[in-house]
Amino acid sequence: MRLDSIKTFIASRLSLIRQHLRRPTRREVVLAVAAIPALVLLYILLLIPFTPGISDIRKAKSEQPAQVLSADGKEIAVYRWANRDWVKLSEISPNVVDALIATEDHRFYQHHGLDWRRTASAALHTFSGDRQGGSTLTQQLARNRYPDEIGRAPTLTRKLKEAITALKIEALYSKDEILETYLNTVPFLYNAFGIEMAARTYFDKSADKLDVLEAATLIGMLKGNSYYNPVLNPERALDRRNTVLAQMVKRGKLDPARFETLKKRPLRIDFERQIEAPGPAPHFAQQLRKWLITWADRNDYNLYTDGLVIHTTIDSRLQTMATQALTRQGNQLQSIANAAWAPRAGWSESRGLVQAFVRETPEFRAAVAGGQSEEDALKRLMADRPFMQALREQKTRVQAGFMAMDPTTGEIKAWVGSRDFTVDAFDHVAQARRQPGSTFKPFVYGAAFARGQSPDETFIDQPVEIKLAGGEIWRPTDESPPTGRALSLRDGLVYSKNTITAQLVQTIGADRVAQLARAMGVRDSKLEAVPSLALGTSPVTLKEMVSAYGTIANGGQYLAPTMVTRIEDQQGNVLAQFRDPSPQRALSTSANETLVDVMRDVIDRGTGTAIRTRFGIRADVAGKTGTTQDNADGWFILMHPQLVAGAWVGFNDSRVTLRSDYWGQGAHSALPIVGDFYQRALRARIIDPRVRFAESNEKTWYSAITDQIKGWYQKLFGAGKKEDAAPVPRPAPRRPALPETDNDALPPASASAAIADGGMALDPGEVVEATPPSSSASAPAAPAAPTAPAIPASAPSVPVVSPVPPVAPSVAGEPAQSDAAPATAH
Template sequence: MTFPASLRARWALLWPRLARLARRPERWASAHGLLWLLAALALAVFLYVLALIPFTPAISDIRKAKSDQPAQLLSADGRLLAEYRWVNREWVPLDTIARPVVDALIATEDHRFYDHFGLDWRRTASALVRTLGGDKQGGSTITQQLARNLYPEDIGRAPTLTRKIKEAITALKIEWLYSKDEILETYLNTVPFLYNAYGIEMAARTYFNKSADKLTVLESATLIGMLKGTAYYNPVLNPERAQARRNTVLAQMKKRGKLSAAEYDKLVKRPLRIRFERQNEVAGLAPHLAQQLRRQLIDWADRNGYSLYSDGLVIHTIIDGRLQEIANQAVQRQGRQLQGVADAAWAPRSAWGAKSPLVQQLVRESPQYEKAVAAGTAPEEAAKRLLDDAGFLRSLRQAKTRVQAGFMALDPRNGAVLAWVGSRDYGVDPFDHVQAARRQPGSTFKPFVYGAAFAKGMLPTDELMDTTVEIPLGGKRVWRPTDGRTPPSEEPMQLRDGLAYSKNTITAQLMQQVGPERVAQLARAMGVRESKLEAVPALALGTSSVTLKEMVAAYGTIANGGRYMAPQVITRIEDKNGRLLEAFKPASPERALGLAAAQELRDAMRGVVDKGTGVAIRSRYGITADVAGKTGTTQDNTDGWFILMHPQLVAGAWAGFNDGRITLRSDYWGQGAHSALPIVGDVFRQALRAKIIDARERFIDEEESSWIATATGTLRNWVYDLFGRPTGEQAGPAGAPPAPQPDLPRAPAPAASAPPQEERPEIIEAPLIPLQEVAPRANAPAEPPVWVEQPAPEAPQPAAPSAAPGVVIVPVVPRPQGAAPLLAETR
């Protein structure tokens, strides 16, 4: 910094005198010395202030918030999906704000506002004297408060001299550039009032359910009174404090001539009347998707020198506004239906009671319990108080037993995401059940097992015996998949029927032949690329948790002939004037599954809706288009899934609860065919009626185009003609020529008049029994009596990592003499 010549000259005269005083320190005690000391201190402060000026914010436009334009997220048909705002605020001009608001503000916070130039020296000195006397006082003017509110990062809030100087400098800048009315308007439109309400307009709506121009004297005094401490004087949680503070504001208004004594005496006796209504931001059609995209868009804006919240960016997506609205409505309708089931299942007089072990556990996990224990209450006493509190138990039940759902749809031809619904209501539950939630997919994972088998050379017409299966896992453990309470038919069944009827016994045998690692690799290649998959036999029945987005993308690979297309949402970004800033192209397709195997898998999945567990798509929703899909239900009906494929649309839904220990407690409603399928069926039916997709469009089988594929198919058929097709457990390992097999009779097709077999909940309930009594294997070596641990249905526990729906993990260990059996549920 360069100082003026006159200042340098004075310093040259001053320095010798200071040097003489330094050599004779006793002269500082004289009046002349004290005068020089004060002059030196003043100079130091002046220089310090000059040094701080470059570190204070540049005042270009204090009303920038008024002109801020949040980025808009638009659908392909131009509908608003969401807006990206800094805060929940609506700017209103000063002349439309009720006059009592301005009078209360000036009378209470800065009664000499129109007389000073940003700093009130008398008030600052008075506040300093009172603070030194032990009564801490604030001396900031309205302009200083505005500077602190507008630039919290540059100025800060620490109680230091540096912060106060920077605040004063910024206030002087503001007063130099703007009028008093502009300062007042900006202050009233930017000050926070709790509950995500910024500015006087949103505060008026939040606390009094009216606009700022309709506020009365009492209401104005209440809101202005909050500014001293919004949390401490919160009229919702602390009404007595808020009323006392309101009366203080009224007294200041009387003192400054804004109220007569008679008016004050009448108003001060009135009660505090609040009409509280939280003002949520406009969510738009796809709020969950908007939140998932927020971080990516912020990163893009930072890289390119834009602000997502103020520069008016327009982000165009591939979301179909009509389909998104249809999906929102379908999720809400089915959510209400399932909520009625859940409310009946968890009624206070039945399952939800203070004596329930699960309820007791949930109480001990609640924030209220942790707060009571942290305050010194004994754990048992805290739990007892909460269990005796009917209001608390009611609110806990409403929170824990609220049914949730997620839905996603995409175009399999290019990966375009067409609809995204993260929950029943974003305002109640903003958690995204499409991309953020990971749940066990159950039987919706089975197509990966069948796809791996078809890629290996097996055909949908190949047959396996529907019989009891026991698969050693090593470490004296056995995996025994079942089909719920339905016993095996002990008859051969074609693979396509095993998939259509969701047979666990068939799928487990197929997994043996293909291998878990191959299935996991295929699932990752087809789209399950973010979740960890455990390559264990139980993976065949969907034991590894995945997201709905991953599953829908993987089914899109099936519908697209085995070519994976990464899901795409954004197509281009424009500025507020419509100028293109960047365009985004679809990702290149990746071959994940051979064309022939993908088509065989897709054709086999047609049977799910034609005669299997998803037949309601035809019978209930009347969908005659060419579709294929799969249902899924996990242990104890915890998660319900359904995904449906059409040449132009793949859509999937999940239904359940945020807490996996809570279920619908119904063998009927808990199935994916009855919880998730109606959402997808409803969307598809309306999409066909609205001609969003073409009912005449069909999947078309293509021929392998490469000479390698042709040669491979020819060689495979020659081997089959020579040795026969691989069936049963005699099929060789991956890559080995199939061994000769006897022809097995085909499984009889279900009678046309017989109702379709619904997918049963894949669980098993059995008492503790010796292993020898459970289907002993032939020629098994003699073993001492051992015991099987079966699930205990009364007390659900968190899922074991390698457990599966309808699976019993059997630790085979000798039972100690006199020891009690260990009952542990597995999923």
């Protein structure tokens, strides 16, 4: 009963309202009409708190970009939000101001932010189907400066916010201040913000030198930057420029007779994209920016406006030395590559590879997408000489990367990511992952020494077969055939013997090697725990490898590489101080000392002797060379107690090589960069040549006796000892006898069988030839090579160089092997 009464009451009230709507009284009509503006006014009042504050519309003028300094106080980078150079209104050509006001807002000096006449006219035109803009310059400035707060959608709310903000701006700033801010913040494409950068970009002059035609061209772009782009759409830009000139005539800013002359003239664009100088360490600065953006966001700072001063670990002197060393060697290798890949040499001889390059280009894909057959597209592009020349230059450009760090602090001291940042911004230090080849072997020997194995322990230099999980057989080989002689672990690493390393990894396990490599610094790249890992088949970055070698130089303790020491504000107040990272023990002290000692021998009498003979470095240093399959990658890393540095050399496309077994190996491609760098650093006394690697004094009074007993034991029983951890690899079947060859083509073998060029001994664990190839006319001949220092009589002999039997290509980081099975478990 109660529900029925409620329904009756509601129905009666609705009926009464309908009667009033059909026949409203005069009072009700007046109230209804008055309610509309009242509601609009109320809505505007409610919107005011949601419009941007405008305490300083010229904030862009006061924005202070972050400044990046080296450890020795030199500027190495500046982080700007935009490519802008603020100029005063008095430093802008009057032609620009006249063109702007005549075209965009001819009543600019009469209104107070909103031009009601223009707004009404624009509304009428829009309702009639001819949409026009009615915004004043102040409204445009509000929209440009506060796009997020005002919004971008074409709604009534956005227009009201824009109008409110414009009124705020006019209340606080003079007309000249508004004009100056507008002209310094408006975008002009190609990362050019403001009239000054626009003038430099399109006319190669400053804003105060713009004539009336140039000013009209730039102001004409404001209606639609892309549509009226004078570079890509010159006809539209010319028409729009003349429209601006006509508006200047209409508003009394240009003589009509002069207009008739000017409108017939061409654009005469002098376009040059304005690019900031890359600085002395551009790749380092690029990587640092990524980290700083995260830090600034987390700590409520703006990297581009708050004037932060970032103090980095880079030493500007070492950075200069590294850049110069890499540039010198890169240019020399480029001349070799140019000869090797000349149009009538390697380029024409590698037709299949070149066709593959063409098929991978955007031009080929676009042609096929446009309806051409693949055969026709390939034929057309192969016949396009400028296209093919550009492709050849791109593919055969030698690249390199270099990094140096202080192993005792983890501080990065030099970082060169490519030969030229402006040509190739790709970072070959932190971004490129390449197979490290024999530079990975120290992790194998370090793992062995950590298990208590001695560097004097021997393995037989014999053919090796290792059965993989999938039933495949891995047969690693060296440049020269096995000799069947006993070879110590020391000489296995010194002369980079793959057969010895392969046997060693089987006794200790690939998992243990991968675990040690990760503990020492190879922490980002995936390591495949398969036997071939020992020869460097898992791609890694140069940064990881230098970091891992830094662990060796730091007594087996890992320190994460660091880039920043502290961050300050403009007044010098320290906002953040970064302490040295805590060291993490990765390798025992005794095992690490043994590894360092063995790696010293790599420099003294192994594959890195050029450090001594060519560069004259007498400091206590240790290191390792590395070369991968077909000489696609050349590596060298050198350790000094105060500095560790490494270099990689190759091509962006690993299918391209220097086509020379001599120049392609790390001892000849990457080592000279590091040697040059250290030579200069030592001469400048930036590192001390007298400092030696620390050696712990852990021996007791009975150590000599136990060492002697251990030596006797190994002599008596070591040769016949079987490893409990894993079976000794069984010898592979003997290869058939080799046909006779011209032995005069080979150099005489020394006691060590190490072939040197100016002291640069070849790495038997890397795919090399005994002499620089003479069959290729494109590759320069190597200089005459003296024999490397002989191994002492007490050391096991190393196989002499002898002709290599014909074998199948190998995986990267290993010599060729038999066709019977793949080289790796990948």
